[in-house]
Amino acid sequence: MAKLQMAGNASLKIVRHRQRVWQDYLTMTKPKVVAMLLLTALVGMCLAVSGIPPLKAVVLGLAGIGLQSAAAAAFNHVLDRRFDAQMARTHHRPLAKGRVETYKAVIFASVLMVAGFVLLWQLNALTAWLTFASLIGYAVVYTVWLKHATPQNIVIGGLAGAAPPLLGWTAVTGQFDPHALLLVMLVFTWTPPHFWALAIHRRDDYAKAGIPMLPVTHGIEFTKTMVLLYTVLLALVGLLPWLTGMSGELYLAGSGLLNLGFIAYAAKLKFADTTGHAWATFKYSIWHLLALFVVLLADHWLLAWWSA
Numbered sequence: 173m174a175k176l177q178m179a180g181n182a183s184l185k186i187v188r189h190r191q192r193v194w195q196d197y198l199t200m201t202k203p204k205v206v207a208m209l210l211l212t213a214l215v216g217m218c219l220a221v222s223g224i225p226p227l228k229a230v231v232l233g234l235a236g237i238g239l240q241s242a243a244a245a246a247f248n249h250v251l252d253r254r255f256d257a258q259m260a261r262t263h264h265r266p267l268a269k270g271r272v273e274t275y276k277a278v279i280f281a282s283v284l285m286v287a288g289f290v291l292l293w294q295l296n297a298l299t300a301w302l303t304f305a306s307l308i309g310y311a312v313v314y315t316v317w318l319k320h321a322t323p324q325n326i327v328i329g330g331l332a333g334a335a336p337p338l339l340g341w342t343a344v345t346g347q348f349d350p351h352a353l354l355l356v357m358l359v360f361t362w363t364p365p366h367f368w369a370l371a372i373h374r375r376d377d378y379a380k381a382g383i384p385m386l387p388v389t390h391g392i393e394f395t396k397t398m399v400l401l402y403t404v405l406l407a408l409v410g411l412l413p414w415l416t417g418m419s420g421e422l423y424l425a426g427s428g429l430l431n432l433g434f435i436a437y438a439a440k441l442k443f444a445d446t447t448g449h450a451w452a453t454f455k456y457s458i459w460h461l462l463a464l465f466v467v468l469l470a471d472h473w474l475l476a477w478w479s480a
């Protein structure tokens with residue numbers, strides 16, 4: 173009986189260990205961020221055509237962009253492991269804690285990267301190379317260089333995270349379109365208030381790790397002003413899809429409300445509250461982007477249905 177119980181405990185330990193390993197590898201891919209990137213890519217795919225985009229482009233495109241984004245995130249975990257270990261928010265990460273060996277994480281990220289590239293290559297070379305450029309932009313240019321070089325790091329580096337709508341668009345059409353760049357501009361101007369709200373909340377973490385994020389180099393008050401200015405800029409950029417005729421009135425109303433909400437959060441952060449409101453502003457930014465892209469899609473399909 174005792175032997176049976178010991179064997180049971182041992183197999184339970186093995187199962188728990190396996191679960192932990194899976195969990196660690198999943199964590200390295202930043203799954204929630206990748207899910208959001210894929211939503212923006214999917215909307216890019218849908219807006220690229222008047223009907224429903226071809227299934228092959230959707231499946232291969234999302235899988236390829238998802239794998240390359242996950243690879244970029246895993247490379248970021250590898251290259252940032254020493255800085256992650258110094259910050260309260262990230263010190264428990266698999267590589268920072270040493271639960272996953274660096275060479276295994278590099279192999280994992282490389283396999284995802286190659287698999288993603290091969291899938292996208294089946295669609296077209298433009299999407300494969302653009303996605304690879306975004307991977308390098310985030311995993312190397314931002315993580316290794318920009319992040320430690322200038323407080324404008326996330327503005328410039330944000331271009332890689334803003335690329336998926338364009339990647340989705342080219343996955344379907346195989347060519348550039350200025351309308352796709354409007355979608356990129358939306359995510360690009362959304363990124364600074366998204367990140368700086370969080371950076372205000374986590375200022376001491378970044379100071380401790382010696383990373384020159386804006387609240388560390390220019391102070392919290394200045395960063396709050398920049399958050400507010402970027403939400404206003406985002407609201408203006410948000411008008412462009414409607415002004416250019418890409419999107420209709422449903423988009424105008426929905427994006428208008430969402431952007432006014434973001435301005436209200438940023439204004440409260442700047443004028444009416446202490447830094448305590450920064451976390452709420454960061455959380456709002458995530459729901460804002462999700463809803464903005466759902467509204468873009470709903471508007472696109474409603475317009476197509478209306479004129480069908």
Ligand code: HEM
Pocket residue numbers: 204205208209212261325326327329330331333334359363366367370458461
């Ligand atoms: C350079 C650009 C960006 C920077 C520096 C940045 C930074 C961050 C950081 C540090 C977090 C973690 C917050 C936490 O501890 O909970 C986060 C969360 C998040 N970011 Fe960003 N971000 C960027 C761009 C983007 C983009 C382009 C997207 C999607 C289109 C995105 C989507 C998200 C989502 C969904 C979360 C929540 C993840 C979760 O709850 O696990 N971010 N971001």
Ligand SMILES: CC(C)=CCC/C(C)=C/CC/C(C)=C/COP(=O)(O)OP(=O)(O)O
Pocket residue numbers: 202205206209237240241242244245248252262303304306307310315332333335336
């Ligand atoms: C192929 C392609 C589209 C690539 C883009 C990939 C990608 C995952 C972009 C998201 C940007 C992001 C989460 C930045 C945070 O990094 P951080 O190091 O500042 O944050 P951390 O401290 O939480 O790691």
